[in-house]
Amino acid sequence: MTAAPPAGSDTVESGGRTPRRKAVGVLLTVALVALAADLVTKQLALSSLTGRGPVSLLGGSVYLTLTRNSGAAWSIGAEHTWVFPLITIGVITWIGWMALRLRSLPWAVSLGLVLGGALGNLSDRIFRAPGHFVGHVVDMVSLFDPYGQVWPVFNLADSSLVCGVLLAVLLELTGRQRDGSRAGAERDRAGEPTGASPDGESRGRA
Incomplete structure (x- = not known):
């Protein structure tokens, strides 16, 4: 007789859900890749674009x-730079809370993108001039205009954040839950009569 796995085990998940350890691992991997890519592109921008005019592509x-x-998009809140690190720390804390019941790989990718983007810009706020927690974020991409008149100048961290949020919205709209279940499937199972047989006939209990 095979013993049942202990509660909370990551080796077996009911309903085919992804083990939490694997989902959290994907989240952290995506976050680290997004963060590294953001840091590299910012350093490349500083080394190749400093003292140059806009480069058209x-x-x-x-x-x-x-x-x-020093602010958010379109320099909103530029006079209150210190607020943005606090918001980012709140977002990171929220992601940590979400990871407690994470069993979905798509949600892991979404949260990883948000986390990586948040950490990328937070590193600028903390370590770049003019000082700790009031640092200015390095941006380098402008769409349809060389000076951000059509769309705010942004960086890879911003792109990661936006993609992560859009993916989260899509997952919510399609009923995919962070624990790996589907909202519609849960409602369908809840509406099934107890003891229904495969041919649709209800069976009474002994």
Whole structure:
């Protein structure tokens, strides 16, 4: 007789759900890749775009132009830079709480993208000039205009955040839950009569 796995075991998950350890591992891997890519692109921008004018790509659809932003998009909140690290720390704490019941790989990718993007910009706020927790974020990509007049100049961390949030919205709209279940499937199972046989006939209990 085979013994049942202990409660909370990551080796077996009911309903085909991803083990929590694996899901959290994917989350952290995605976050680290996004963070590393953001740091590398920022360093490349600083080394190659400092002292240069905007560089046109794709016929002017994209411009590379180095800027330092003390606020959010369109420099919103530029006079209150210290607020943004606090918001980011709150987001990171929220992701940690979400990871406690994480059993979904798509949600792990979504949260990993958000976490990596948040950490990328937080590192700028903490370590870059003009000082700790008031540092300016390095941005370098502008769409359709060399100086961000059509769309705010952004960086890879911003792109990671936006992609993660959009994926989370899509997952919510399609009923995919963070614990690996589906909202519609749970409702269907809840509506099934107790003791229903495969041919649809209800059987009474002994």
